[in-house]
Every structure is written in C-alpha cells, then in structure tokens.
Amino acid sequence: MRVLRRTLGTLLALGALGVCVSCTPARGDAGPDDGRPGGPRPAALGPYERLVPAPASARADGPGYLFGAGTVIRTGADASEEVRRVGELLAEQLRGPSGLPLPVVDGQDGDGIRLLLDGAAEGTGEEGYRLRTDPTGITLTARTPTGLFHAGQTLRQLLPVRGTGTVPGGTVTDAPRFAYRGAMVDVARHFFPLEQVERYVDQLARYKVNTLHVHLTDDQGWRLAVDSWPKLAEYGGGSEVGGGPGGHWTKEEYRELVAYAAERYVDVVPEIDMPGHVNAAQASYAELNCDGKAPERYTGIKVGFSSLCVGDELTYRFIDEVLGELAELTPGKYLHIGGDEAHSTPAADYAAFMDRAQQVVARHGKTVVAWHQLATARPAPGAVLQYWGHDRTAAAEKAAVVAAGKAGHPVILSPADRAYLDMKYDATTKPGLAWAGYVPVERSYSWDPGSYLAGLPESAVLGVEAPLWTETIANRGDWELMAFPRVLGLAELGWSPKSALGWDGYARRLAAQGPRLDAQDIAYHRAPDVPWGE
Numbered sequence: 001m002r003v004l005r006r007t008l009g010t011l012l013a014l015g016a017l018g019v020c021v022s023c024t025p026a027r028g029d030a031g032p033d034d035g036r037p038g039g040p041r042p043a044a045l046g047p048y049e050r051l052v053p054a055p056a057s058a059r060a061d062g063p064g065y066l067f068g069a070g071t072v073i074r075t076g077a078d079a080s081e082e083v084r085r086v087g088e089l090l091a092e093q094l095r096g097p098s099g100l101p102l103p104v105v106d107g108q109d110g111d112g113i114r115l116l117l118d119g120a121a122e123g124t125g126e127e128g129y130r131l132r133t134d135p136t137g138i139t140l141t142a143r144t145p146t147g148l149f150h151a152g153q154t155l156r157q158l159l160p161v162r163g164t165g166t167v168p169g170g171t172v173t174d175a176p177r178f179a180y181r182g183a184m185v186d187v188a189r190h191f192f193p194l195e196q197v198e199r200y201v202d203q204l205a206r207y208k209v210n211t212l213h214v215h216l217t218d219d220q221g222w223r224l225a226v227d228s229w230p231k232l233a234e235y236g237g238g239s240e241v242g243g244g245p246g247g248h249w250t251k252e253e254y255r256e257l258v259a260y261a262a263e264r265y266v267d268v269v270p271e272i273d274m275p276g277h278v279n280a281a282q283a284s285y286a287e288l289n290c291d292g293k294a295p296e297r298y299t300g301i302k303v304g305f306s307s308l309c310v311g312d313e314l315t316y317r318f319i320d321e322v323l324g325e326l327a328e329l330t331p332g333k334y335l336h337i338g339g340d341e342a343h344s345t346p347a348a349d350y351a352a353f354m355d356r357a358q359q360v361v362a363r364h365g366k367t368v369v370a371w372h373q374l375a376t377a378r379p380a381p382g383a384v385l386q387y388w389g390h391d392r393t394a395a396a397e398k399a400a401v402v403a404a405g406k407a408g409h410p411v412i413l414s415p416a417d418r419a420y421l422d423m424k425y426d427a428t429t430k431p432g433l434a435w436a437g438y439v440p441v442e443r444s445y446s447w448d449p450g451s452y453l454a455g456l457p458e459s460a461v462l463g464v465e466a467p468l469w470t471e472t473i474a475n476r477g478d479w480e481l482m483a484f485p486r487v488l489g490l491a492e493l494g495w496s497p498k499s500a501l502g503w504d505g506y507a508r509r510l511a512a513q514g515p516r517l518d519a520q521d522i523a524y525h526r527a528p529d530v531p532w533g534e
Contacts, residue, residue: 182269277338
C-alpha cells in the first residue's frame with residue numbers, strides 16, 4: 001500500500017505536466033520508487049517536467065531548437081519600448097550562464113527567441129503566456145509585457161544551467177491561479193542593505209512571485225528616512241536586535257528598490273506597523289508617548305509592549321505625514337499598516353485607531369492591507385486582510401477572518417506554521433524560531449490555499465505570501481538558508497493549478513532546481529525528504 005500511495009501521488013501531482021495542452025494526464029514514464037536501497041528509480045524528468053512553478057499545461061513535441069552562438073532575441077518591428085526592455089532584460093539574464101552575445105533585434109522574421117504580444121492569446125490572462133519551441137526558435141507569446149517576462153523566466157529553466165544546448169520541441173500554456181504571490185522581508189529587526197533585498201527580488205521573480213512586502217518599522221528599528229520626522233531614521237534607525245548598529249534607507253534608495261522590482265514585475269508593498277510595534281518611533285520622539293517620555297531604544301525580541309497614544313491628535317498628524325510620504329514614493333496600490341499584536345492597546349482604542357488609520361490611507365489614494373487582527377475591528381471597504389494564524393489559532397479568530405472574506409475583504413494567506421520562512425526546519429536548524437512549530441519543506445508546501453480556511457471561498461483568497469522575520473537572521477547566508485527552498489514551494493502554491501499540486505511530484509521537480517540554486521550561490525537547506533541529485 002505504501003508503494004501504491006507514493007506512486008499514485010507522484011502521478012497525480014505531475015499530471016499537469018502531461019502530454020496534451022487541453023488535458024493533463026500522468027506522464028507514465030516513471031517507475032515506482034519504493035524507497036528501498038537498490039529499488040526501482042523513476043526515470044529522469046525531461047525539461048518540461050522540471051518546471052517550478054508547475055505550468056497549467058506543458059507538452060514535449062517534435063524536434064527542438066539549438067540555443068547557441070547564432071541565437072538572437074527578436075522583439076518585433078513594432079514592439080513597444082516596454083517589450084524591448086523585457087527583451088533586453090532577458091538577454092542580460094541569459095548571457096551570464098550561456099556566455100553568448102544574444103543581441104536584441106527588431107523584427108520577428110528569422111530564427112531565435114521571439115517575443116510577441118497578442119491581445120487574443122488564449123489561456124494566458126493578464127500574467128500568463130504561451131511558449132512554443134520548434135527548430136526555428138522559441139516563441140514567447142503573451143497579452144501583456146508581464147506575461148512575456150514570466151515566459152522568459154520559464155525559458156531560463158528550459159535552458160542548460162551553464163552553456164548552450166538544445167531545447168526540446170514543445171509547448172507551455174500557462175497562467176496563475178492567484179493574483180497575489182508574495183514574499184515579505186523584515187528589515188526592522190535586523191537591517192539589510194539594498195543589495196541583499198534586490199538580490200532576493202531577482203530570486204523571487206525567477207519563480208513568478210509578483211509582490212515584495214517590506215516590513216520597514218518595528219520596536220527594534222525604523223528603516224526609512226522621513227523628511228517630516230527626520231529623527232525616526234536618524235535615531236530610531238540606529239538599533240537592531242542584539243545591539244547592532246542598525247541602519248536605514250534613504251528615500252532615493254527606497255525609490256531604487258521600487259524601480260528595480262518594477263522592472264521585474266514585482267510590486268513593493270511597504271509596511272509601517274501600528275498602533276503597536278512602535279518603540280523605535282517613540283524612542284525618537286517623546287511626544288508620541290502618552291506620558292511625553294521617550295523610552296530607550298529596544299534590542300530584544302518581545303512583542304506587544306508598545307502602543308501609539310490613540311487619544312492624541314498628534315498621533316494622527318504623525319501617521320498622516322509618514323504615510324503621505326510613503327504613498328508618494330510607492331506607485332503600487334497597497335500600503336500595509338500592520339495592526340497585529342497590539343496587546344497594549346485596549347480593544348475599543350484599537351478599533352478607533354484603525355478606523356482613522358484606514359481613512360488616512362484612503363486619503364493618500366491607496367488600499368489598506370493589515371494583519372488579520374483588523375477583522376476584529378472595522379475593516380474599511382476593500383481592505384485586504386493578511387492571515388498569519390496557524391493550526392492552534394482560536395476558532396473565533398479564524399471565523400472573524402472568514403466572515404470578513406465573505407463580506408468582500410480579500411485575504412492573503414500566510415499561515416505561520418506553513419508560510420513563515422523564519423520557522424526552523426527541525427531541531428537542528430541554527431537560525432530561526434519555533435513558536436509555530438517546526439516547518440520542514442514538505443509541510444511548507446503541502447496545503448491548498450483555496451481550501452485552507454474552512455468556510456472561506458477560494459474567490460476571497462487574493463493569494464499567498466511567505467514572510468521572513470529576522471529576529472535571528474542577520475546575514476545573507478541565514479536569510480537564504482531559511483528562505484530556500486521553501487519559498488519556491490510557496491511560489492508554486494500561488495501560481496500553479498490545484499491539479500498540479502502534490503508533494504511527491506513537487507519534490508522531484510524541486511530537486512531538479514538544485515543545480516540552478518547552486519549556480520546562484522544560494523545557501524539553501526538540503527531537505528532530507530527531497531531527492532537532490534536524482
């Protein structure tokens with residue numbers, strides 16, 4: 001029975017990578033792996049079967065295209081400036097691994113990699129694409145430049161990790177399941193320079209993640225310069241967990257991050273946490289405290305002890321000026337205002353504060369995102385809730401989120417015991433925490449966002465997000481160890497059709513990504529339940 005369950009699970013999970021575009025049968029090319037030393041091993045996966053996230057449909061068919069010295073990228077004689085930019089970025093991404101010149105030229109006539117906008121492309125939607133390979137080249141077709149970019153990332157996985165080679169003939173037709181596919185970085189607990197965050201943006205965009213949520217402020221540090229309240233960054237930015245020097249980004253650095261992400265079709269969602277998690281701000285300005293006394297800067301990891309002064313009008317001038325400057329810097333539609341763990345704010349005060357904070361966001365032309373505790377107050381029309389509960393979260397708390405979702409509030413799912421990248425893999429993991437339990441790679445992947453919260457319709461799920469909190473993470477190595485490979489699975493949960501999800505099949509496709517992670521010098525966790533090197 002164990003062999004049968006494993007084999008059936010593999011076939012079902014890889015069914016979406018079958019042999020026809022209109023249906024998704026199992027490949028039927030792999031024998032069972034019963035886990036015994038010397039037992040039968042599955043056949044090696046072909047290039048179209050290794051893709052992460054799994055596409056809506058893929059089929060290998062006919063002779064392929066030799067990607068080599070003569071390859072050019074063609075953007076079309078009448079291509080827009082944005083399509084040409086997508087072509088130039090794809091060329092840049094492919095030149096390093098291949099060593100090829102890959103010139104970008106106008107016109108579609110001739111061999112090569114062709115980028116084609118087609119507003120009538122079936123099965124692609126706003127972010128999807130079609131990729132077709134034959135002996136004359138590889139044609140990437142999409143309704144939008146966003147789709148062309150995603151097609152290019154799929155092409156990167158079909159090409160050799162290093163050098164040149166033949167891409168087998170075939171077709172991929174693909175579109176995302178959920179609109180919001182995010183990852184969060186916490187630069188407040190430990191400060192990170194722009195270069196590390198931009199590196200992460202590149203890594204995320206490879207796997208079709210389209211949102212970067214940046215947690216900019218907390219008790220331990222304030223990480224963005226604000227002209228109207230300069231001491232927030234100058235003083236409040238000068239601390240971090242463990243007593244390090246902290247730091248902050250200038251406005252120009254933040255603009256650079258937003259632009260860098262946008263070039264890769266990743267939207268930045270900034271977060272200013274309130275009314276709790278505000279010790280860094282209160283240490284910077286005594287007048288933000290109800291007693292007029294500034295506390296010391298904080299370098300521990302406790303939560304829930306700080307609160308803005310809800311009854312003071314200065315509080316609302318403060319958030320209006322801060323959020324106003326942030327809105328001006330952020331072209332995306334969302335501003336995240338936190339709202340979690342406000343243990344020092346009485347419930348009535350919390351609701352009154354969130355009413356006014358949401359009004360401030362609306363005045364600046366943005367849509368509110370807040371942690372799911374907003375469901376216990378009065379979410380403004382259209383406000384987005386981000387759920388971070390877990391298996392042990394109280395039923396009443398979950399029910400409030402479900403009720404809000406049914407009332408029209410989109411929900412982003414970030415369950416802490418599945419999606420929190422700072423949770424330890426197991427007892428041997430050095431960085432990370434375990435308050436939500438250990439989260440091995442299989443557990444992180446093995447859940448369905450569409451049915452995760454009982455009673456919440458899939459139509460209310462905006463998408464998924466993988467947060468990385470940094471209480472114990474202070475360097476790039478620990479960041480990447482905790483994020484990878486789990487963030488790849490969460491990217492797949494956000495993109496791939498439900499029919500493609502299944503651990504056995506995903507584990508094999510994830511293993512095939514190992515050489516690509518190695519080539520990027522990513523210090524990923526080699527989970528023992530993933531068949532690396534198969």
